[in-house]
Amino acid sequence: MSQVVVVGAGVIGLSCALTLSEGGYKVKVVAANFPTDPLSSKYTSSWAGAHYRPFPSLTDKDYEDAMLTRVTYDYFKKLSVEEPESTVKWVQGVDFVEEKGIYGVNSRGYYEGIDDMKIVPREQYPPGVAFGASYTTWVLNSPLYIQYLMRKLTFKYGVTFTRAELISLKQISQAYPGHIIVNATGMGLQWDGGYDGDCFPIRGQTLLVRVPQDCLYLNKTVTHQSKDGLWTFVIPRPHHGGVILGGTKQLDDYQSTPKEEDTNALIERAKILYPELFIEGQLDIRNVNVGFRSARNGGLKVELEKYPGNVSVVHAYGAGGMGYELSYGAAKKVEEIVKGIWPKSKL
């Protein structure tokens, strides 16, 4: 029996469960939190203002990850047509950058495989902007997307979901002997317990806002990267999900409740950059989101490791703020690795 147990039910874990199910494997998911639970700071995938932004690659690893995001990009093209209930929708994406830096025509891995990618004419730049690019990109409603994945896994593929608070991967190998383990625990749960020392959380606070019914940001995502290192972005959430206004990237900050100063700073930036979000001079804030991106020095880790008893663990964690962008691509890579261990003959 070719059985796989996926540990973790964030967007990476569920995507791995999906590619493996599609590949004919019998899959179980074990996790502490599920997409259908009430919102919790322990579970990151529900908070994401998920959209796709290409980035210039500085290293080979960057480039490799960029190509994984393209696998997701291509998959979402199919999904938005075949399964609109996934909430995936295509809109115009715009990036404005105040420090041009690595951005430009020769940037490696920036233009490849992205539809309608072009440099915005300089006369259309807002004040202070040194570089702008426009492209066709997907957005999705993150809490609905992961619930959709869970339903599809349940009812199409018969995947089972078991809740467990784990302290080590060893526990899993004991509870599921003979299974391949996919370690999609975000921060990298270790064999003997604890988390990957290269992993660290990056706090993000965003606002979920109601906008005027004719607001251009219901059909457009714009990211503004300031000289002082701040990122400000608007991302529509399809299926009447409002608009995400973000955000913060806070290292060594573990506060899971919203901070008023962050909210106020976001409102101030929005007044200048995105005045179209306001209704009668006010932002109609419907939720203040706080999530922790599970980042890793060196970026996403997707690789096979062997543990005592010849247990195969395929790691898939540390996606940081790129969980949705990497999700299907990383999961296809996980499936390839699993096939290398256990080629599955077609049923």
Add this chain to the structure above:
Amino acid sequence: MSQVVVVGAGVIGLSCALTLSEGGYKVKVVAANFPTDPLSSKYTSSWAGAHYRPFPSLTDKDYEDAMLTRVTYDYFKKLSVEEPESTVKWVQGVDFVEEKGIYGVNSRGYYEGIDDMKIVPREQYPPGVAFGASYTTWVLNSPLYIQYLMRKLTFKYGVTFTRAELISLKQISQAYPGHIIVNATGMGLQWDGGYDGDCFPIRGQTLLVRVPQDCLYLNKTVTHQSKDGLWTFVIPRPHHGGVILGGTKQLDDYQSTPKEEDTNALIERAKILYPELFIEGQLDIRNVNVGFRSARNGGLKVELEKYPGNVSVVHAYGAGGMGYELSYGAAKKVEEIVKGIWPKSKL
């Protein structure tokens, strides 16, 4: 200011909030439970295996309610095309009845306004069946539908949602002076507290099952009404929601947890009536649902009552097992009554 407060956030309350918002009223919803809460026996709308079944009318009130269900039917036609994220989907509906009784060609309110309504040829009846009808009907994924309503109300219409455990309608009139109150509390919360004496819960237990990928009941809903008074039905839940196998109609039964004997009885009936649901001889049960239909002697109550201080309360409760079928129609009637009190000029 033409302001309305809707009490209750089940499918009737949310539908009233929708028609009133569409009609230009400023709406607030106050409720103890919301569609996004974890499943609870206190909140019925999440459990429904919602589909549409026409019924012959015995009384004028039956006929009036039947016509309200047709309003919903027509509305859902539009919705399934314009907003597929509502999950509304059109499939073949079939009724098999062992005691013909009131069913037949002359039944009042049975055929009107239903697409493709026809009597099933006798040679296609399963054993014991005395009457069969086939028609085009909607199904929907009830937990997703009410969440969609809540999102649309929030982000399209700016409706606010406030959680409160109420003991009387008077409380609401004090908290929201000058508002029209819509009383969509299921069992009919009263002005001075308590519930409508004509209301009573009917326990329903159903099974949410995973079925083979080629199962005909992913695209068909069939209801089998036996001589002994039992109802057995299969209803697909669109958007990878599985299939509902039901059910029970238990009066004076307040057990909110699943009963093994009910589950076993359902499995036995399914073996005979719906063998196509089984996977390798087993039903793959993913949840056992228990909900309480808020029924009322005399059926749905939609009417205006005046209370001390000239407070207008529009009642909308007691839909029993027909909450989804009546929802939009009842809500349109509520909107008409509200317009009678407070005609709203277009903004």
